[in-house]
Amino acid sequence: MYWQDATASLLHTLTGHNRLGLITDVDGTISPIVNQPDAAQVTPRSRDLLRALHGHLALVAAISGRAASDVQARVGLPELVYVGNHGLETWINGQVALAPAAAAYRPALEAALAAVRRQQLPGMLVEDKGATASVHYRQTADPPATAAAFTPVIESIAAQHDLRLYHGRMVFELRPPIDVNKGTAFVQLVTDHQLDAAVYLGDDTTDADALLAAQRLRADGSCFAVGLGVESEHTPQAVRDSADLFVRGVQDVETFLSWLLNTAIASST
């Protein structure tokens, strides 16, 4: 079901709560996917809407696989909360806090990065994100073939250095073996900011953890959380299986944010 079909049901209940929070993914959600991750830009309309929503909601936060400082710079609104590295670090009021458990794995990550750089295939882009690392292959000549050829290599590197390997959209991710993900980060934000309702927006496999967390929070009655899956050319099955509602791409996210803002304004007058 698309979000437009739930404004009188699920979303009506959502927006009727007192302490509503908005937690959004960045790439592929408020920022169109581009070939060079460095070139990704948050749409000006999304930025304006997030700024306005900050004045009407209990929390507006952005969460990403990128470093928290990178997310903050890209969204560019210092008043928001930013969770980076899938929950391993948080940027709030100009300070980045790294989870201590993540810092202990930094030497292992550096050794793994060196091994990846020695064996990387042409066109691959290796990104050191502090607590984690990404190996992008979107811009290689044949991404599926590159993925198939490199998977055993990076699996072996991850195993050797006691790191976890994750597969995103055209990207391998190496992370410390700690149980922190967008789902635990989402629950932490709900707790820290005492939200009685929350909406999550995301498009990728790693967002499924948060979409599932939203369902669990709503089921156990601790927070009326709703998960919105953002459709793309290649929506992962995990997102299809775990979202409560769907949004038709980055542009439709803007339409949703605009609806949310108008609803929040209407309910506060």
Ligand SMILES: [Mg+2]
């Ligand atoms: Mg994304």
